[in-house]
Amino acid sequence: MSDAVVDDIVALLPPLLRSIEALDFVARYLHPPDFGEVMRLAGEPETELRAALPRLAAWPDTFAHLREPLKLAGDHVVAAFDGLRAVDGGDGDLVAVFRALRHLPQALEALYPLAATLPPLSGLYLDPELRADDAVLARLAQPKHPDSGVFHFDNEPGSRGGFSFYVPEDYTPDRAWPLVVALHGGSGHGRLFLWSWLRDARSRGAIVVAPTAIGRTWALMGEDADTPNLARIVDFIGSRWSVDPRRRLVTGLSDGGTFCYVTGLERESPFTHLAPIAASFHPLLAGMADPERLRGLPIQIVHGRHDWMFPVELARQAQQALSAAGADVGYREIDDLSHTYPREINAALLDWLGKAD
Template identity: 85%
Template sequence: MSDAVVDDIVALLPPLLQSIEALGFVARYLHPPEFGEVMRLAGTPDAQLRSELPRVAKWPDQFAHLREPLRMAGDHALAAFDGLRAVDSGAGDLGAVFRALRHLPQALEALYPLAATLPPVSGLYLDPALQQDEALHARLAQPKYADSGVFHYANEPGSRGGFSFYVPEYYTPDRAWPLVVALHGGSGNGRLFLWSWLRDARSRGAIVVAPTATGRTWALMGDDADTPNLARIVDFIRSRWSIDPERLLVTGLSDGGTFCYVTGLDDASPFTHLAPIAASFHPLLAGMASADRLRGLPIQIVHGRHDWMFPVELARQAQQALFKAGADVSYREIEDLSHTYPREINAALLDWLNGAG
């Protein structure tokens, strides 16, 4: 690698990684009444990124394997900030904020191939609490298992019914691994939602699958085409990788969280643990489930006190109804959470799934 390319990477990576982290901050703390303050706290790392990103355009094609992931990730990060700043200046609404933030997982997807060769990039996909873990770094330094990494099956943005998934690069078939099935929110896409979980799956050793609903959102009314589709997806993963039958978690955000109840309370459900996040709930969901299915079923409900879409009282009612019905239910109410995904909960959910929390 030429000295000029090295110098460009050294100049570009800090503002690129800082911009991605800042977008993650906005996504986590997004609350409509406080949007302006959240943007102020996020800072302006995109200004330096905008200045440094043109460096990669002049690289020769022999460095395309580095140039293109960096360029694509940078373009997505800048597009996200452009959209957010437009709303902050009064040109747009909450829908425009959500559209802008869709560029964040696209930036993460574009940059991920460089995690294997650039240590600062690898650190972006590790839990901060484990970034200095020598045993984890030793596992990541081993030769990559052939059937590991990020995969997409009929799951291009805008498509329905496909799925994306991640298998840790240090996977070995000689032990059974936990499986997390993570369901996106309404009008979402599993390919994007996968990146809400990849960092923690990579850090702690789990296989994570992010399906896309067969319809505009999950089958919360009418015919349920999603439950059989999830069953097919789980069967596919279990047929090719070693999955622990006692550690099968279905979790999800918003409509995906509500569908955790719908599909997870079914008698035929393969899932051993349920974790609905920022979900709606109706007592009929518990009433329709059989006593045998509910008895002792581990359920962890996560909800934000400032949720503006599904008031927190719904989650409190869900905890009470499911507890009375015999489930082994716990409840986490996050004081500063609005209607968004609290990525910090993933580590606790994996500890719980693994019997340590």
């Protein structure tokens, strides 16, 4: 690698990583009344990134395998900030904020193939607490299993009903792996939501599947085509990879969290654990569930005290109703959480899943 290319990478990666970290901060702490303050705290790390990106244009095609992912990720990050700055300046609404933040998982997807090549990018896909863990680093330094990595099955952007999934690089078929099925929020897409979980799955060892709803959102009313689709997806993964039948978690955000109840309380549900996050709830969900299915069913409810879409009282009611019906319910109320995904909860959920008998 030429000195000029090395210099360009050294100039580009720090502001790119800082910008991704800032977008992650906005996505986690977004609360409509505090949007301006959240943007102020995020700073302007993309300014330095904008200045460094043009340097990629001078790279010869022999480095296209590095140049193209870095440019694509950088462009997504800049586009995200452009959208957020526009709303912060009074041009746009909350929908525009969510649209801008969709560039963040697209940047993470673009960079992921370089994680094995550029060590700073490998850290981007590890829990910060484990980035210096010798055992984790040694595990990831081993040759990548040919059936591992990120895969997409009929799940191109804009499509419905497909799924994306991640199998850890150190996968081996001689052990049974926990399975996490993560359901996106309303109008979301599994290909984007996968990146809410990949870092923790890679850090701790779990297979993660992120399906896309068949309709605009999950089948919360009317005919339920999503539950049989999820069952087919679980069967597909289990037929090709070694999945622990005692550790199959369905979790999700917002509408995805609500659908955890709908599909997870079904008598024939393939899931052993439920973790609805920022979900709506109606007591009829517990009342209509099969009593045998509910008895002892492990459920973790996660909700933000400042949730503006589904008030926290709904989660408290869910905990009471499901506990009274016989489920084994844990409840986590996060003081500084609005209606966003608390990625820090993933490690705790995996620890909980790992304690299954």
